Amino acid sequence: MRTLNLLNIIKSTKLETWSIIHKVLTTHNYISILAEELFKLYKLKSHKLRIPVMLIAHIDTMREHLMEDYGLNPEDPKVYSKGIIQTSTGLIKTTDNFPLGADDRAGIYTILKLVMTHNIKPKFILISDLEEYGGIGTEEFIFTLKRNPKLTRELKQLIALIQFDRKNWTDAIQYNKTRKIEPDEKLLALARKNGFKKKTGSFSDVALLTPYLQVPHLNLSIGYQHEHTLKERIHEPTLEKHIKSRIIPLLKSLSLEVEP
Numbered sequence: 587m588r589t590l591n592l593l594n595i596i597k598s599t600k601l602e603t604w605s606i607i608h609k610v611l612t613t614h615n616y617i618s619i620l621a622e623e624l625f626k627l628y629k630l631k632s633h634k635l636r637i638p639v640m641l642i643a644h645i646d647t648m649r650e651h652l653m654e655d656y657g658l659n660p661e662d663p664k665v666y667s668k669g670i671i672q673t674s675t676g677l678i679k680t681t682d683n684f685p686l687g688a689d690d691r692a693g694i695y696t697i698l699k700l701v702m703t704h705n706i707k708p709k710f711i712l713i714s715d716l717e718e719y720g721g722i723g724t725e726e727f728i729f730t731l732k733r734n735p736k737l738t739r740e741l742k743q744l745i746a747l748i749q750f751d752r753k754n755w756t757d758a759i760q761y762n763k764t765r766k767i768e769p770d771e772k773l774l775a776l777a778r779k780n781g782f783k784k785k786t787g788s789f790s791d792v793a794l795l796t797p798y799l800q801v802p803h804l805n806l807s808i809g810y811q812h813e814h815t816l817k818e819r820i821h822e823p824t825l826e827k828h829i830k831s832r833i834i835p836l837l838k839s840l841s842l843e844v845e846p
């Protein structure tokens with residue numbers, strides 16, 4: 587495994603990224619409980635500091651999808667990583683004709699970083715594929731859960747579903763418009779207390795999960811800008827600060843929500 591850093595995760599192909607995720611999580615007390623082509627679910631083995639949430643990020647990128655559209659092979663590491671650079675100030679961007687794909691590799695990186703470096707242990711971690719095509723991997727995850735009532739019951743006991751799949755640094759989104767999800771004011775208040783502001787958004791995987799599991803969600807900023815365009819970029823040092831100053835305090839405050 588290459589060292590865990592944001593640039594490496596952004597430059598990795600999807601297959602390489604699946605393998606990094608598996609290696610990091612299984613060496614940090616997680617077991618793979620569902621491993622399908624379009625989603626993977628990991629569960630923490632017993633751990634006294636576990637946080638009763640599911641963290642979610644998606645593995646597919648518009649970089650990969652657009653490369654496929656242009657007849658390139660995004661699974662070729664040379665093709666996929668070509669043109670991705672980091673400047674001396676820590677800004678990661680692309681110099682070729684495809685979006686960077688920090689949407690949502692920044693989300694994947696953050697989950698791994700929390701587990702590996704910061705000893706933050708969410709009870710479940712879901713990595714989805716094909717979010718950019720409307721949440722196809724998550725639809726399949728829900729289909730699988732419908733045939734697994736025991737696991738569904740366990741997931742329904744979580745206190746929040748937290749997705750890292752949003753531009754900027756301080757946005758907190760609860761999807762509610764079309765899918766008739768009631769806003770969870772308590773969770774929004776916790777997000778506000780930790781530096782986030784309520785915003786609206788169109789879609790991410792959690793918009794599908796909450797109606798099925800009846801567990802409230804947030805989709806939080808993870809720092810990329812101009813996603814889906816050639817101007818897509820992310821400033822790595824600011825992401826490290828964001829993880830420490832907003833994400834970790836919020837997750838810790840969620841663990842305090844539960845009776846011992």
Ligand SMILES: [Zn+2]
Nearest residue numbers: 689690717751
């Ligand atoms: Zn995304």
